[in-house]
Amino acid sequence: MIFAMHESDWLLLIYKVPAEPSKRRLALWRKLKGLGAVYLQNGVCLLPKSDHHRRRFKIVQNEIGEMGGESFLLESSGFDRRQQELIAGRFNEERNAEYREFLGRCADYLAEIERETAAQNFTYAELQENDEDFKKLKSWLEKIGRLDFYGAELAAEAARQLLLREERLEEFSQAVFAAEHERLKSRPFPPSEENP
Structure with a gap:
């Protein structure tokens, strides 16, 4: 708010x-x-x-x-408008420090997905881990946002970076689904018990 x-x-x-x-x-x-x-x-x-x-x-x-x-x-x-602005600025400084830390974690998150993509580690286990990490990022940003009382300037960039991570996670999930589809196609079907 x-x-x-x-x-x-x-x-x-x-x-x-x-x-x-x-x-x-x-x-x-x-x-x-x-x-x-x-x-x-x-x-x-x-x-x-x-x-x-x-x-x-x-x-x-x-x-x-x-x-x-x-x-x-x-x-x-505040005694005057200047005092009010200084105090609001203190709130914004603290939130911006939290947004900067968040943005650093966003960069780490993207680097991890890029490493897994380069290694073609397209597994459901890796997708689940990345999905859980994304949920943590999203929850963290929501928490910072609830304490952002005066609209710190890094709020918009943090929201934009989270959206970009969500899009990258979706791309990664599509790669996992495609890889799993290929793995299923290459597996021989077990013999049917009806036709010995």
Whole structure:
């Protein structure tokens, strides 16, 4: 969902948790990053204002309390348009970093299909592996897209590259089907039991 900037554009979570155990603090950080939160500094993060994000932050606040920490949840907006653009830019920087990583995996995926094609490894096992890898790429892009609140510039390129991989997977599957057809044609039929 792409958010427009209005007054009170963001929900601001300010928190402090005990240093130990560090794995709980790390789990909290991962949860907030998984929501798409941007950190302005240690213990200060924000998300675009929405009912969904408010509910998620309230759940996190409860977890912070259970950890023996404290937190404040506030509505916030940039002082001026420039501040709003800077914050939206921070969100886009983080999403673009994820899109770049995704694009790298797309390149790896294509290289794998090209290696299998060059080796003429047209088997159902290879097709299944490539199909599963494509589904993972698609799911990953959908996840990034759900956190792309302000329309990061690499979103369109990531979608285009995924579509190209889907087309290449279809070409590979056609080669597998053709190879399997040839293998079936070359197999002798077993003798019929009716005609000994």
